[in-house]
Amino acid sequence: MKRSHLAAVVVALIVVTLVAFWVGRRTAVPAEGTAGDGRTAAAVEPPPAAPSVWTCPMHPQVRLPSNEKCPICGMDLVPLAEETGHDHPRRLTMSETGRALAEVRTASVERRYVAHEVRMVGKVALDESRVKSITAWIAGRLERLFVDYTGVAVKKGDHMVVLYSPDLLTAQRELQQAAERARQRPDDRFGRVALQAAREKLRLWGLTDPQVAEIERADEPQDHVTIYAPAGGIVVHKNGFEGMYVDVGTPIYTIADLTRVWVHLDAYESDVQWLRLGQTVEFESESYPGERFEGRIAFVQPVLDERSRSVKVRVNVPNDDGRLKPGMFVRAVVRSKLGEGGVVEEGYLAGKWVCPMHPEEVADGPGDCPVCGMPIVTTESLGYAGGAASGPPLVVPATAPLRTGTRAVVYVEVEGTDEPTYEGREVVLGPRAGDDYVVKDGLAEGERVVVEGNFKIDSALQIRARPSMMSESGGGEEDDAPPPERTYEAPVAFRAGLAEVVSLYAEASERLAADDASGARMSLRALDRAAADLDAGALDAEALLAWERDRETIRAGVREATRGAGDLERQRRGFLALSEALPGLLRRWRPSLEAPLRRFHCPMAFDDRGADWFQLEERIANPYFGSAMLRCGEEVSVIPAGEER
Secondary structure, three states, X not given: OHHHHHHHHHHHHHHHHHHHHHHHHHHOOOOOOEOOOOOEHHHOOOOOOOOOOEEOOOOOOOEEOOOXXXXXXXXXXXXOOOOOOOOOOOEEEOOHHHHHHHOOEEEEOEEOOEEEEEEEEXXXXXXXXXXXXXXXXXXXXXXXXXXXXXXXXXXXXXXXXEEEOHHHHHHHHHHHHHHHHHHHOOOOHHHHHHHHHHHHHHHHOOOOHHHHHHHHHOOOOOOEEEEEOOOOEEEEEEOOOOOOEEOOOOEEEEEEOOOEEEEEEEXXXXXXXXXXXXXXXEEEXXXXXXXXXXXXXXXXXXXXXXXXXXXXXXXXXXXOOOOXXXXXXXXXXXXXXXXXXXXXXXXXXXXXXXXXXXXOOEEOOOOEOOOOOOEOEEHHHHOEOOOOOOOOOEEEEOOOOEEOOOOEEEEEEOOOOOOOEEEEEEOEEEEEEOOEEEEEEOOOOOOXXXXXXXXXXXXXXXXXXXXXXXXXXXXXXXXXXXXXOOOOOOOHHHHHHHHHHHHHHHHHHHHHHOOOHHHHHHHHHHHHHHHHOOOOOOOOHHHHHHHHHHHHHHHHHHHHHHXXXXXXXXXXXXXXHHHHXXXXXXXXXXXXXXXXXXXXXXXOHHHHOOEEEEEOOOOOOOOOOHHHOOOOOEEEEEEOOEXXX
16 A cells, blocks of 8 residues: 555656646746747847827927827927937937928039029119210300200201300401411411411310311401300200300300210119129110110229118110100119129120220220220129139028028038938028028038928927027037127117117017008118118227128118018018017117017918017017918017116
């Protein structure tokens, strides 16, 4: 019994051991071999962890622990990507979803010619080089005026005036006596000299050679003389009257040759860089709507009108048919094609020679001007491209740069990254030509820059206290604070005048928000006049230069906003330029604001590029959308009243 009992126990232990071993094989995780489904252990991955922080692509300052709606705009939140690129503080990496929601779009930096239209207004004027004056060359009395009203057309040699002069009697007797002496003594050398002197004296008094010869043949002197027109043209002034006594040099008539006229145009300060001597100018007159006339720039005034911030441009225009009348109002346009280095491409002038004083005189080689005789110069010396094309400049779309007045920042797409990455870069911009900017430095051909969504990228960098368009260095605690922008000393009256400019800006904002195009136009023009009326004479040289730059920015924004009557879209684009310039102006000049000025931001303005504006009222009134989305936006900051800010 004992042996059989012991054998049963042993058998039971063996069975239990085998069962336990079999169960362990079924449930154990293999250490180094294959997993139960035949995969290697290394291929088994843990499930991804759920995002711990969610943010809004439109408002990066929103940070929430769960996937909810943005409390500001109501958009779906997206996972917050890990902060990367600390070695590149100007870089921002976002997910594909974030880029799609932010609607980031890029364009290539390329080389191509850019064209710009300079539009000007002006009036037709007399060609001063073709104006002649008929004056009294001898004292006397005007016995008869053959031309007795202005506007009469005369030809060279037409009789104009009959003049009585006692001095003329004496001179005629001298001539007749000298002629008689010369006939009696033909070998007398002194007699011949006296005769020639008597003839020349009468010629200098305005008598023609036939008149002198007739007096020499006559027996008795005449006490009247006829004055003839020295040139053909139109009598534009009549200064003399019959019976009037005149002295030597007294003007009697003014004659102008109208077969060529001048057109005086006003070019804004920012447009002078596009103008060159000899350029073709097209213009229309109110008298002949739809008909185009052409001329060439002959003179650009070297002095700027400080009040209007404009420069006078003179255009020489042929007028053989006489249809252009002095005083006519004209609208003109110059189309400039800009090449590399700022030279103007003008095909017909490539490799030519022109006269600096008479640019209409163009030659194929060196020589002298047929009009004034001075040596002609090459067109390259006047700023034109030479015989070989200068090449196209480097350009970017105008929506790519974010400008602060003193700096321009673009966001460049970084190549070779796993996720969309953008890097901020300061660039040096040249002139703007239509929808493009010329780039002088900071970019290379072929790079891709952000043209839509750049403001959102910049805002995200600002939220992270990283360098952006508003600051050259980040705002984190570990970084040094950026130096404050330079402020300028200005008289109290100047600061008060600037406060009036800001007040008119706020008034224009209110009228744009109310879709009042006419009222906004009036406010913007009043703003421009208020800025022009500021007395900057007490500013030092450096401050004056800074104000001139600010004044030009204001003028350009107002001009853009008021160029199209009733065009709210154009007005809002010009108003945007003023809004972008206003923060710098407030920091530099600290105007004496009478009430707090509130800064707002609308992320959806201008096709979701976003834009700021300033207003006095607390309640949002969006000037970029008006009644369509009047309350779209959020308050960003408040600028207190007074000067200390």
